[in-house]
Amino acid sequence: MHEPLFAACLRGGAAVLSVARTTLEAAAARRGKDAPLSYPDTAYELPVVFGLTDLRVATLADAEPVLDLAGTLLRDDATSSNALDAGAATLLSADVLGALSHENGNPYSPPAVGFVPDSTLRKLGIYLVDGSVPGVAVVIGKATDPAVASAMVRQFQEIGLLVFLAGDVVPQLDAQGVKLGEDFKTFPLGPLPAVIHAVNFAVRAGLTFGGIGRGQGAAMLSYLGNRVKAFVCALGPLDDVASAIAAGAMKAGLTVVSDQPVPEIPGLLLSRPAGDEMVQAGMEARGIKVKMVKVPIPIAFGPAFEGERIRKADTHIEFGGGRSVAYELVRSAPPEEVRDREIVVDGPDLRELPMGSVLPLGIVVRVAGARMQHDFESVLERRIHRIVNYGEGTMHVAQRDTTWIRVSAEAVGKGFSLADLGLMLYAKLHADFENIVDKVAVSITTRLEDVQAGLAGARAAYAERDARARTLTDDAVSEFYSCTLCQSFAPNHVCIVSPERLGLCGAINWLDGKAGFEITPTGPNQPVRKGAVRDAVKGSFDGVNAFVRENSRNTVTEMNLYSIMESPMTSCGCFECVLAVIPEANGVMAVNREFTGLETPCGMGFSTLAGSVGGGVQTPGFMGVGKHYLLSRKFLGAEGGLARVVWMTREMKEYLGPLLRERAAEIGMPGLVDQIADESIAVTPDALVEHLVKVGHPALKLPPLL
Structure with a gap:
């Protein structure tokens, strides 16, 4: 038949x-x-x-x-x-x-997109x-x-x-x-x-x-x-x-x-x-299993809408983003102080306001749970970004007191309200953190005096967390955390996340790993005992090596957390940027995933570079990393740190911005960022070296990489 x-x-x-x-x-x-x-x-x-x-x-x-x-x-x-x-x-x-x-x-007319690029x-x-x-x-x-x-x-x-x-x-x-x-x-x-x-x-x-x-x-x-x-x-x-x-x-x-x-x-x-x-x-x-979170709101809700961008012309109302005062805060509290599913909205709601309105906004989420820890507040708080973006017609950018939220006219026309925003947060935080969260209550205010009053308390909480984060260093903890999420696609790759080295995808830090283990004790985030220190400068630890060896199926026998030249950490392919050694310049270049140019000092654009790095293979001289790892005190510790960076895309410089300058000043090189070349200055090794000599880049005086 x-x-x-x-x-x-x-x-x-x-x-x-x-x-x-x-x-x-x-x-x-x-x-x-x-x-x-x-x-x-x-x-x-x-x-x-x-x-x-x-x-x-x-x-x-x-x-x-x-x-x-x-x-x-x-x-x-x-x-x-x-x-x-x-x-x-x-x-x-x-x-x-x-x-x-x-x-x-x-070759096709819109909306057809044709070939989907590597980026x-x-x-x-x-x-x-x-x-x-x-x-x-x-x-x-x-x-x-x-x-x-x-x-x-x-x-x-x-x-x-x-x-x-x-x-x-x-x-x-x-x-x-x-x-x-x-x-x-x-x-x-x-x-x-x-x-x-x-x-x-x-x-x-x-x-x-x-x-x-x-x-x-x-x-x-x-x-x-x-x-x-x-x-x-x-x-x-x-x-x-x-x-x-x-x-x-x-x-x-x-x-x-x-x-x-x-x-x-x-x-x-x-x-x-x-x-x-x-x-x-x-x-x-195909064995596709989905844990659906049904939220009783008038708009569609799901991961497919996470990338939606709401243009100003389509916006019914927006909060924050420099246009008004806005903040978001997650606080843990004793169970008796949190009433589960309590959603309180104080102040004007969306349908009461004309198209194009701007309002202040304060979002406070109170959570309680037997396994909830104070350190997990920031983990849950960062999740607000993704949750709000799951709504069809809701857009969220940034976090803390720089948050920016837009709601489309289409969503408001369907009946979406601030109470629905609270329901989104309530339902998804419960679903995503069910092992550590027992109760969730959401308070939303759009009254300026209340937002300003709440903002002072929120900033105090942020400062407290930042002070705590400064004490969380690789040397101060006895264990790191693994992330093996990518093994579904890259079976031999193991990411090790430490307080001073976030995951190469940029989406998970040490506290995320700690929370992930509490949520799913048998999941991809497992505690990794550091064990004896083999080389503190390179970042080599007996316990880490044993874990990586076992979980990479014996394909990676040794890994150094702080080196690009000797047994560097492997990559899956999800990295935010690629580091590559430029031998002629005695330094490294950094190319971010969004960079579409083909000309770089090593002769390869991002896609070609990335093709030689992913798949769980160690490639000395090349390494995939998260963008913010460049700001870490442990960044390339074995090779001289940030002073080794001789070239990065202009986009990377702008993205890291003042934080990069702050880190350069911290190491006693306040002019370093201006000494680092980008694509507007040099795209060949000869032109790069000429620039480095002209500006006196410190990499030229460091020990040879090769």
Whole structure:
């Protein structure tokens, strides 16, 4: 009963290959065979080809062997194995075709985005590994009922899945008013063949986080099948090309769920009606488990809305951000002093005010719990940022007394109120910290005199915490904490978080690790006894080495916390920036994830650099770190610290701002920040050295790195 489907896969694969050959020949005739061929903003050339074969593609001529290989995979007999091989051939052909179409950037009209760059993959990486994005849904084809498809995608967004769309479903959902784009973790890729960009995104996850190298096809397919929790929802009739694309997804280990009466292949091809049954079947097949937090508010609430940006023209009301006084504070209290789910709003509410209003705001969250500790207040307080951003139409920036909140006119029009904001905080803090929080009460005020009065107390609390934080040094504690969240994608990577070295993703510090262990004692944050000090300058400890050795499956035998040159800490791929040694300058450069330039003194942009660092591999001279680690007293302690930084992007300088200057002054080098070059000063080693000599950078007088 499967033979007609298998035959369709073979015909579809042959059709895609034919189009790819014709398009390649036309491009070669127009541009010459030696013209370059690659996707924009990736370190992996043509990612599917890179990950599944050992063929190198840099020019149009290099793509010919790829299509020849695809041709050999398209054997005539319609069997299941040949159909899956036809799927692999379709992926290879489509990858070439997709790169050809991106010669001048995104070839599709908005809202379609085309190829998704490495920078976006890395930005989403932390969400994929920390569970806030529990899986991936790929929706292709044309919906019989656009309203049903719309409801499915909105459900994916509330659940928090990463969503890719390809085919006629893209304009259908756009017409239905579904919010699309990176801000909503929902990527409309383009016409049906553009689904290859979902596949090459998944392949790059294996290359970036999994430590899989070029041409390790069997390892890549195993990684995709076992670690990338993705499924395909195929809407509408499966023509030959759609069948071949579905076969390619199945070859990569993804489950395809069709709304057509197709013959099922257990675990790979299922038939379910579009809607809840299709969603449930796909998630169950890929082992995607979701802990939903239902909040009784009039707007959608979920991780997909975390990146939403509310423009001023769409804002009904805003608080703080320099436009008014605002603060947020979490305080622990004895159980008898906290009434659970008490939400008090004092002052004008949202619907009472005209569009474009600005108000002061004070948010005080009181929590109680038998395992709640005073040190955890700041951990819960930082979570307010994420919780408020989970609302569809609520935006949160910064923290403490610099907080800035916007609420859209659309949200207020749906009936959203400040009491609903309190409910969001109440429900999510309970859910996220259920092991340490028993009661949560929220007080919100918009009266200026009350906000100003509360602000004084809040600042006193902040000062107390900051003083406490200054006592939390690596030397003052007996244990650090691990973070192995990323092992879902990078199985051999172990992050060690100490008071003076935050996680390389920038999202977890030592107190977060401590709280994480209290919340989930068997989870990814485990206490790591330092043990005997082997080398205090390099940051080598017997207990840390033993833990890393065991939890990296014996792939990392030794790790130094404060060195980039000797046994540095490994990276998964979620790091905020990359450090790389510039031998000619006797120093290191720092490139942040957001930097899109290709020219740096080491000759590589962020994506290329990052490709040599991730996957749990130790690479002396290169290291992924969190941005704020550059401010630590332990930063590169073995190599001379901050004085080793000779180049960083202008964006990094601006991001770290006064804190970087403060740290430079602390080490007796108040002019150091101005001596550090950026892309406007030098992008080659020679120009960099010339600048360093001119300004007298201290790295030139430090001992040689190599």
